[in-house]
Amino acid sequence: MKSRPRLVAVANRLPVHRVGGIYPRWVTSPGGLVTALAPIVRKTGGAWVGWDGSTERKASPFTHDGIAIRPVSITESEVESFYNKFSNQTLWPLYHDAIRTPIFDRKTWRPYVEVNSRFARAAARTAQPGDWVWVHDYHLQLVPAMIRQIRPDVKIGFFLHIPFPPEELFAWLPWRKQILQGLLGADLVGFQTYAAVRNFSRLARDFTTAEGTDTALEYEGRTVAVNAFPISIDFKSFEDVARSRESSEAGALIRQRVGVGRKILLCVDRLDYTKGIDARLQAYELLLNSGRVSVDDAVLVQIAVPSRERVFEYADLRQEIDRMVGRINGDHSVPGRVAVHYFRRNFSREELIAYYRAADIMVVTPLRDGMNLVAKEYIASRVDSTGVLILSEFAGAARELRRAVLVNPRDVEGLAEAMVTAIRTPVKEARHNMNILRMQVRRHDVFEWADQFLRALQD
Secondary structure, eight states: OOOOOOEEEEEEEOSEEEEOSSSOEEEEOOSHHHHHHHHHHHHTTOEEEEEOSOSSOOOOOEEETTEEEEEEOOOHHHIIIIIIIIIIIIIHHHHTTTSSOOOOOHHHHHHHHHHHHHHHHHHHHHOOTTOEEEEESGGGTTHHHHHHHHOTTSEEEEEOOSOOOOHHHHTTOTTHHHHHHHHTTSSEEEESSHHHHHHHHHHHHHHSSOEEOSSEEEETTEEEEEEEOOOOOOHHHHHHHHHSHHHHHHHHHHHHHHOTTOEEEEEEEESOGGGOHHHHHHHHHHHHHHTSSOTTTEEEEEEEEOOOTTSHHHHHHHHHHHHHHHHHHHHHOBTTBOSEEEEOSOOOHHHHHHHHHHOSEEEEOOSSBSOOHHHHHHHHHOTTSOOEEEEETTBGGGGTOTTSEEEOTTOHHHHHHHHHHHHHOOHHHHHHHHHHHHHHHHHSOHHHHHHHHHHHHHO
């Protein structure tokens, strides 16, 4: 492939964040998107446009680790209207099968348009003729068309990290046409799965003047390519940490503390209603109540990372999960044997990998998820090729990770049965399946994901 033009990444957040008090400094943020794109942005002499997370100051452009950083300011009221309300009370639930009823409020639509316009103007000022501008996720769906209006001399890509809903749900959105027109401003629109590709292309043909096939739409004299690009992780990075002596010892210590000989069922999620945490706890409680599993046999470890705590639905979920964990532990724990270990806080990547090393079974059962990278992180961390993955059919990762135990997360009895199956899976069978899963994730890592998208953008 010939050398690429400059890449300008446009995302809700910058790839850096401030740390420190009196003398703060910028440090690189963790996460797969930064891991994948930062080296390309740096190599091509490009830039990253995003919000720095603050509403108190307007940061000036600067360079960090060879990357031109172009901050976009967002006010406190815009955080509430653009982010908390429109992005996360309208778009997020709508795009996740309307698990919670979306709120449609014109007062929050206008800030969404304004913030998208601000991102587009910043990207247009940053880009040079012939540059590639890659816009990310549901917060910025109007940006591609806005950039095209200002800078028709650049290539524009867009990637949606969450699901894209079917017609019967997306049609609820009062601003459905504007969102579709915004996305059609890109030269390439990417999704996690082909189901999302089909949904988008059908809706574009229904509600705009676009015509064509699911993967090539003709719109306003241009061809808009549409395709699936399943995102992944930095497999080698997780594997290297998991192979370290520190990780091995930390994993062994976790096993010792929860009780040697007990099967550890691990769950790692953001505290979000789309993740199916309550149904998962119900399934585990069903097993304990039935006597098929006891606290001497197994322990469920739930790590729930705090999320959007200013949004009322999340506060209600937190209280409900607290009550369920308390009830299960009150009914089933015995001295030295807790039924559920529940952690509601952030964990470092190294801490998570230690838990991945310790866990016999990983339970990933979202009600709907664009991909779910936790499943892939667990696989990469199983350096001894042991362990069983229970995975929701409604996670994008289920299309790739066919050797997992696939479940319908709304079927509580079926999920409980899957837990029994995982607990009783023979070591030889588990190792065979895990070897295949590891091969899949190793071959299709986050770097391949970025390369495939940019190759398609070049075509």
